[in-house]
Amino acid sequence: MASANAIELLAQLNSGAITSEELARGYLERAERLGRLNAFVHLDPEVVLSQARALDSKRRAGQPLGALAGLPVAIKDVLCVDGELTTCGSRMLKNFRPPYDATAITRLKAADAVLFGKTNMDEFAMGSSTETSAYGPARNPWNEECIAGGSSGGSAVAVAADCVPLSLGTDTGGSVRQPASLCGVVGLKPTYGRVSRYGLIAYASSLDQIGPFAHNVADAALLLKAVAGHDALDATSVNLPVPDYLASLETPPESLRVGVVPEFLGAGLDPEIESAIREAIKVYEAAGATVKEVALPHSKYGVPAYYLVAPAECSSNLARYDGTIYGHRAEDFRPQYPNEKDIAPLVLMMMASRAEGFGAEVKRRIMLGTFALSAGYADQFYNQALKVRRLIKNDFDAAFGEVDVILSPTSPTPAFRLGEKTSDPLAMYLSDIYTITANLAGIPGLSIPCGLTKSGLPIGLQLLGPAFSEETLLRTARVFEKATDWHTKRPELM
Amino acid sequence: MALSIDEVAKVALLARLRLTPEELQTFTGQLNSIVEFVEQLQQLDTTNVEPLAHGIDIHNVFRDDVLGPSLPREKALANAPKRNSEGFLVPAVLD
Numbered sequence: 001m002a003s004a005n006a007i008e009l010l011a012q013l014n015s016g017a018i019t020s021e022e023l024a025r026g027y028l029e030r031a032e033r034l035g036r037l038n039a040f041v042h043l044d045p046e047v048v049l050s051q052a053r054a055l056d057s058k059r060r061a062g063q064p065l066g067a068l069a070g071l072p073v074a075i076k077d078v079l080c081v082d083g084e085l086t087t088c089g090s091r092m093l094k095n096f097r098p099p100y101d102a103t104a105i106t107r108l109k110a111a112d113a114v115l116f117g118k119t120n121m122d123e124f125a126m127g128s129s130t131e132t133s134a135y136g137p138a139r140n141p142w143n144e145e146c147i148a149g150g151s152s153g154g155s156a157v158a159v160a161a162d163c164v165p166l167s168l169g170t171d172t173g174g175s176v177r178q179p180a181s182l183c184g185v186v187g188l189k190p191t192y193g194r195v196s197r198y199g200l201i202a203y204a205s206s207l208d209q210i211g212p213f214a215h216n217v218a219d220a221a222l223l224l225k226a227v228a229g230h231d232a233l234d235a236t237s238v239n240l241p242v243p244d245y246l247a248s249l250e251t252p253p254e255s256l257r258v259g260v261v262p263e264f265l266g267a268g269l270d271p272e273i274e275s276a277i278r279e280a281i282k283v284y285e286a287a288g289a290t291v292k293e294v295a296l297p298h299s300k301y302g303v304p305a306y307y308l309v310a311p312a313e314c315s316s317n318l319a320r321y322d323g324t325i326y327g328h329r330a331e332d333f334r335p336q337y338p339n340e341k342d343i344a345p346l347v348l349m350m351m352a353s354r355a356e357g358f359g360a361e362v363k364r365r366i367m368l369g370t371f372a373l374s375a376g377y378a379d380q381f382y383n384q385a386l387k388v389r390r391l392i393k394n395d396f397d398a399a400f401g402e403v404d405v406i407l408s409p410t411s412p413t414p415a416f417r418l419g420e421k422t423s424d425p426l427a428m429y430l431s432d433i434y435t436i437t438a439n440l441a442g443i444p445g446l447s448i449p450c451g452l453t454k455s456g457l458p459i460g461l462q463l464l465g466p467a468f469s470e471e472t473l474l475r476t477a478r479v480f481e482k483a484t485d486w487h488t489k490r491p492e493l494m
Numbered sequence: 495m496a497l498s499i500d501e502v503a504k505v506a507l508l509a510r511l512r513l514t515p516e517e518l519q520t521f522t523g524q525l526n527s528i529v530e531f532v533e534q535l536q537q538l539d540t541t542n543v544e545p546l547a548h549g550i551d552i553h554n555v556f557r558d559d560v561l562g563p564s565l566p567r568e569k570a571l572a573n574a575p576k577r578n579s580e581g582f583l584v585p586a587v588l589d
Contacts, residue, residue, distance in 0.1 A: 193550045305535060367502070384536065
């Protein structure tokens with residue numbers, strides 16, 4: 001189990017060598033033993049085992065089985081699961097049990113996956129280290145004093161520590177790829193519209209996308225196929241056929257033109273990461289790729305554009321938490337400060353509930369977004385950010401006229417120490433400098449393990465492609481995987 | 495530009511967030527550094543650039559207006575912090 005992957009396990013389940021219940025028990029035992037990593041915020045063994053037993057009976061009865069039959073999949077706590085605690089790492093939703101399933105969950109259930117608990121995350125997916133979680137930070141299994149990355153840190157840790165073979169996260173500015181990179185696993189952010197967002201608790205609706213974590217590219221392909229596809233319940237989901245990502249995976253892409261952005265390998269990049277990325281470029285050259293330089297002149301504006309667009313959308317999306325329909329309500333909301341004496345009780349109730357329910361980073365982004373959208377500032381800030389967003393997308397369109405994929409580091413640094421950046425929001429925001437533009441442009445990207453630092457921390461390689469090129473991205477990543485063994489490395493955990 | 499404490503307090507009211515005097519102080523400092531950082535976007539000439547609301551080329555998506563199942567009342571009310579048998583309860587809106 002400490003070195004298993006999803007496709008091998010599926011073969012053993014299908015051959016009868018193991019049962020779903022045995023597998024689930026093994027993972028539950030390991031998840032409990034590694035509880036100190038704080039990967040899971042809700043994990044009810046009985047809920048897991050009853051699904052596994054149901055799967056085993058279905059298998060014994062010879063009924064047709066889905067593509068993930070009996071495989072445990074951990075779920076980021078931002079995805080609604082009918083009747084199960086779904087708390088977004090926030091006090092605001094401490095006792096929230098959704099009345100319906102997210103479409104990604106419906107599809108996992110239809111594929112006969114075993115839903116294996118809810119994973120830790122930055123509060124409402126706002127953060128790059130899982131330190132803003134109301135449940136405390138997740139810990140990196142390669143060095144437990146270091147961050148797991150974020151916001152989907154728990155989902156990355158759950159796979160990296162072999163507490164589960166597969167998990168789902170969400171990526172709004174790098175929240176799947178960056179923790180995947182820092183924890184030494186594969187993480188994929190699909191094209192905007194590839195996976196339905198229905199039932200994904202919204203942070204920034206024009207950027208959010210659900211994506212898989214796995215130990216290798218094939219496992220990620222398996223999970224992506226299970227959740228991808230059009231959904232009438234999400235008007236931004238795109239009606240295009242879902243390729244059989246797994247079937248084509250072993251065939252190298254017909255065209256392998258790899259783009260490298262010179263500025264991405266310059267100032268601000270950790271030297272050990274730079275050398276790992278330069279090694280990766282050599283691996284592709286040896287595999288017959290044409291490597292050429294491409295320009296993304298506006299990418300340096302990605303982080304500032306994101307920190308207007310995302311907070312603006314967040315300020316609107318999180319207006320729903322007003323202590324009325326669900327979520328936390330303050331018990332005492334009497335006026336406390338001189339400026340509150342003229343505010344109506346209903347408004348004071350909302351203000352007090354939100355003050356108690358949200359953590360500092362969420363408040364900061366709501367404030368920033370409210371400011372960026374407010375009268376007199378919207379043109380200068382929000383609308384200008386949307387125009388820059390167009391320029392960023394135009395850069396990618398031009399680059400993908402010349403190359404099939406763009407190769408870069410996923411993160412400018414390996415996992416940093418817990419607490420190192422919590423008091424400096426801007427320093428934390430720069431963790432996403434290589435990942436954030438893909439969300440603004442709507443394009444897919446993945447991170448695969450490509451090295452370890454001298455101190456034993458994982459390094460991730462990011463590949464970006466044009467919209468709906470997931471199949472090419474996965475095949476291109478597989479070329480690297482076949483030539484290296486980084487994806488087989490596991491942390492030593494007691 | 496720099497936001498004053500009063501301006502940040504006004505933003506907090508618009509955002510329906512009660513801030514303690516200490517939070518107001520901290521957020522004013524932090525918001526000002528973030529605003530200073532995002533102001534670099536002003537350097538770019540974006541005349542004739544169309545704003546981009548999201549990356550993928552889809553426009554109005556229509557569907558037939560058909561009656562479907564709704565959430566049963568009890569399920570809709572189940573997470574309410576204050577409720578009675580048929581609705582959500584809030585503090586009085588009118589005196």
